[in-house]
Amino acid sequence: MNSKKSDFGLIGLAVMGQNLVLNVESRGFQVSVYNRTVDKTNEFIAANPGKQLVGCDTLEAFVQSLASPRKIQIMVKAGAPVDQVIEQLIPLLDQDDIIIDGGNSLYTDTERRDAYLADKGLRFIGAGVSGGEEGARKGPAIMPGGPASTWEVMKPIFESIAAKVDGQPCVVHIGPGGAGHYVKMIHNGIEYGDMQLICEAYSLFKAAGFTTDEMAAIFNEWNEGALQSYLIQITGKALEQRDPETGQPLVDLILDKAGQKGTGQWTQLNAAENAVVIGTINAAVEARVLSSQKKQRVAASEHLQGPVADLSAAKKNLVAKVHDALYASKVISYTQGFDLIKTMGEKKQWNLDFGGIASIWRGGCIIRARFLNHITDAYRTDPALVNLMLAPFFKDVLNNAQQNWREVVALAVGHGIPVPAFSSSLSYYDSYRSHRLSANLLQAQRDFFGAHTYERTDKPEGQFFHTEWPEVIG
Numbered sequence: 256m257n258s259k260k261s262d263f264g265l266i267g268l269a270v271m272g273q274n275l276v277l278n279v280e281s282r283g284f285q286v287s288v289y290n291r292t293v294d295k296t297n298e299f300i301a302a303n304p305g306k307q308l309v310g311c312d313t314l315e316a317f318v319q320s321l322a323s324p325r326k327i328q329i330m331v332k333a334g335a336p337v338d339q340v341i342e343q344l345i346p347l348l349d350q351d352d353i354i355i356d357g358g359n360s361l362y363t364d365t366e367r368r369d370a371y372l373a374d375k376g377l378r379f380i381g382a383g384v385s386g387g388e389e390g391a392r393k394g395p396a397i398m399p400g401g402p403a404s405t406w407e408v409m410k411p412i413f414e415s416i417a418a419k420v421d422g423q424p425c426v427v428h429i430g431p432g433g434a435g436h437y438v439k440m441i442h443n444g445i446e447y448g449d450m451q452l453i454c455e456a457y458s459l460f461k462a463a464g465f466t467t468d469e470m471a472a473i474f475n476e477w478n479e480g481a482l483q484s485y486l487i488q489i490t491g492k493a494l495e496q497r498d499p500e501t502g503q504p505l506v507d508l509i510l511d512k513a514g515q516k517g518t519g520q521w522t523q524l525n526a527a528e529n530a531v532v533i534g535t536i537n538a539a540v541e542a543r544v545l546s547s548q549k550k551q552r553v554a555a556s557e558h559l560q561g562p563v564a565d566l567s568a569a570k571k572n573l574v575a576k577v578h579d580a581l582y583a584s585k586v587i588s589y590t591q592g593f594d595l596i597k598t599m600g601e602k603k604q605w606n607l608d609f610g611g612i613a614s615i616w617r618g619g620c621i622i623r624a625r626f627l628n629h630i631t632d633a634y635r636t637d638p639a640l641v642n643l644m645l646a647p648f649f650k651d652v653l654n655n656a657q658q659n660w661r662e663v664v665a666l667a668v669g670h671g672i673p674v675p676a677f678s679s680s681l682s683y684y685d686s687y688r689s690h691r692l693s694a695n696l697l698q699a700q701r702d703f704f705g706a707h708t709y710e711r712t713d714k715p716e717g718q719f720f721h722t723e724w725p726e727v728i729g
């Protein structure tokens with residue numbers, strides 16, 4: 256066995272773990288690996304001959320193979336498995352060793368683990384990692400949270416493995432405690448929004464009679480413009496893919512039931528707890544939920560009526576209109592995501608750098624996009640920006656797109672095509688820009704049934720009034 260101690264250790268050799276190990280090793284570090292199912296470790300080592308890898312059958316051997324202070328990244332299923340691995344590690348580690356949880360852990364779990372390990376004299380980093388299999392191998396975006404001093408120790412490895420954009424690594428220290436996993440959670444919420452918006456564009460094109468090849472060409476072209484992004488790029492490629500068995504477009508053969516592992520729902524819950532409006536992300540999560548109720552939908556389709564979903568008569572100019580609807584809705588989704596990050600950052604005193612967060616999302620991660628440069632610029636120009644929609648660049652995008660956006664939503668509604676994320680985004684836009692909403696009547700209703708009081712337009716804010724409303728129960 257190799258007597259040289261490894262620079263880095265990783266536990267959990269599934270898709271993310273394996274690729275991260277190869278990435279770290281490729282930057283000149285020796286890496287020790289351990290997996291609960293030992294066969295996987297052996298297969299991995301056998302599949303990667305000649306590399307600076309040390310496969311370990313036991314956690315004891317794994318820990319002993321690492322240089323001090325030990326740097327151990329856990330890449331196992333989020334939730335209880337992370338706690339189980341931590342518990343197994345604790346008796347084997349020395350003071351100041353570092354555990355990094357790189358999975359999609361809930362940020363409150365990270366805060367709990369951070370405090371628990373600090374109490375035992377161990378250091379902990381909760382790092383969100385995004386980029387999937389390819390990103391993990393070639394360069395992911397990394398969102399580490401934890402003590403700044405621990406980040407400094409990890410910085411050389413993380414900066415060397417992260418994606419690079421304009422020479423800058425797509426990793427920065429996000430903040431203390433659970434800040435890194437929190438920002439990764441919002442990244443995933445935004446990812447849900449982006450994906451759903453693209454799917455709604457696809458459903459409109461499908462209803463207009465575009466072939467999958469034509470749709471692929473549209474997305475490929477969009478990837479050259481303002482919508483350039485990894486998700487638009489892979490959408491074009493996915494639409495081009497043929498099923499080897501039947502020769503048909505593969506997407507046509509994929510069942511329309513979306514899965515989800517929970518980060519979108521966590522984002523929803525956190526927004527609700529903090530009274531932040533994230534309608535686009537909510538719509539995206541709920542669209543996945545409804546899609547998964549396939550049997551119910553098929554049954555309901557026999558009973559519930561609607562117009563014919565045929566947009567062929569509207570095909571002319573549809574591509575440009577849907578482009579604008581998608582672009583504007585995307586601005587809304589990021590506006591909501593950053594509003595939530597800002598709200599939580601202030602509440603937790605994380606001192607977050609919004610421009611820096613947008614900047615590290617430009618490469619490696621699933622939501623990487625040219626568009627993120629404008630978010631960085633907006634927050635660099637005005638770090639106290641109240642709402643992203645009001646930054647000059649985004650104001651222009653929305654003002655220019657809003658007419659087409661409305662036409663697309665109206666067209667979809669008129670033809671019975673569900674566009675929950677497009678329409679929710681437009682409602683957010685229209686609500687936010689409304690000088691006066693209908694909440695005056697709502698306040699009247701609240702005061703009517705519960706004496707909850709209301710403020711008046713003709714009296715100073717902060718004075719509350721109650722009316723003796725008529726009795727309605729006989």
Ligand SMILES: NC(=O)C1=CN([C@@H]2O[C@H](COP(=O)(O)OP(=O)(O)OC[C@H]3O[C@@H](n4cnc5c(N)ncnc54)[C@H](OP(=O)(O)O)[C@@H]3O)[C@@H](O)[C@H]2O)C=CC1
Pocket residue numbers: 266267268269270271272290291292295330331332333335336337339340357358359360384385386387388
């Ligand atoms: N897949 C992706 O694209 C991305 C995933 N992530 C996150 O990264 C983490 C790893 O993801 P992924 O690579 O997909 O793997 P999985 O989430 O599928 O987890 C599988 C790994 O977890 C190990 N494991 C499960 N339970 C335990 C346990 N109780 N004790 C020890 N090990 C256990 C498995 O070991 P065994 O082989 O013995 O079963 C295996 O190595 C997850 O948190 C995921 O959410 C983050 C970004 C992208």
Ligand SMILES: O=C(CO)[C@H](O)[C@H](O)COP(=O)(O)O
Pocket residue numbers: 359384385386387443446514515516517518519621
């Ligand atoms: O974190 C990720 C990317 O950033 C993972 O791919 C995640 O699994 C995606 O979420 P879901 O499975 O719920 O679609």
